[in-house]
Amino acid sequence: MIDLYTWKTPNGRKISIMLEETGLPYTVHPVDIYADAQFAPAFLAISPNNKIPALVDHDTPDGPLSIFESGVILPYLADKSGQFLASSGVRRIRALEWLNWQTAGLGPMLGQLGFFYRAKEKTPAAIERYTKEALRLLGVMDGQLAKGPYLGGDDYSIADIACYPWVAAASTLMAEPLHFESKANIQAWLARVGERPAVKAGMLIPA
Numbered sequence: 001m002i003d004l005y006t007w008k009t010p011n012g013r014k015i016s017i018m019l020e021e022t023g024l025p026y027t028v029h030p031v032d033i034y035a036d037a038q039f040a041p042a043f044l045a046i047s048p049n050n051k052i053p054a055l056v057d058h059d060t061p062d063g064p065l066s067i068f069e070s071g072v073i074l075p076y077l078a079d080k081s082g083q084f085l086a087s088s089g090v091r092r093i094r095a096l097e098w099l100n101w102q103t104a105g106l107g108p109m110l111g112q113l114g115f116f117y118r119a120k121e122k123t124p125a126a127i128e129r130y131t132k133e134a135l136r137l138l139g140v141m142d143g144q145l146a147k148g149p150y151l152g153g154d155d156y157s158i159a160d161i162a163c164y165p166w167v168a169a170a171s172t173l174m175a176e177p178l179h180f181e182s183k184a185n186i187q188a189w190l191a192r193v194g195e196r197p198a199v200k201a202g203m204l205i206p207a
């Protein structure tokens with residue numbers, strides 16, 4: 001059994017989508033980051049950087065294993081289930097490239113843009129900087145999706161699972177400044193990924 005520690009954010013939903021996709025049994029433990037639950041000592045013992053998502057896998061040969069950082073949790077669950085990441089070769093490398101592109105680039109940049117975009121006190125230089133970088137990243141993504149249906153190529157993978165909750169949120173909350181209307185390949189990918197039952201279910205966790 002897996003214990004998932006998560007909240008209603010794109011980073012959290014990457015893992016609930018993955019768990020829904022794999023069919024691995026899991027229990028959800030909501031960590032209300034707006035009430036500072038991420039600073040509770042019991043949670044910090046699992047996730048010392050005080051961020052969701054994190055999990056504990058109780059079903060390993062060496063006893064319970066805790067993992068934080070979605071960029072590590074996703075390949076772990078893929079390898080454990082044998083799904084959504086090739087075990088070796090070029091398909092594995094391509095999926096891991098785009099997974100890292102999300103965790104190191106797209107996620108942090110959209111996160112910063114969202115913060116400054118919604119802030120009551122406007123900081124034009126910050127909005128300009130993060131809008132420019134988000135547009136660049138989404139342009140790269142649209143170009144990649146012109147070459148194949150999924151980020152890693154022909155196969156749906158953990159790279160798509162990592163990107164989906166972020167891009168779905170941005171396309172709803174910041175459609176205009178990020179010019180989603182001109183990103184046909186991303187729009188088609190959003191529809192393709194978004195219609196998967198496991199994605200629909202994972203996006204609603206925690207309720």
Ligand SMILES: N[C@@H](CCC(=O)N[C@@H](CS)C(=O)NCC(=O)O)C(=O)O
Nearest residue numbers: 009011033050051052053069070071
């Ligand atoms: N690099 C981390 C980012 C996780 C992250 O930023 N989580 C946010 C919610 S989306 C969080 O827990 N914030 C709470 C805090 O910073 O105190 C990952 O990919 O897992």
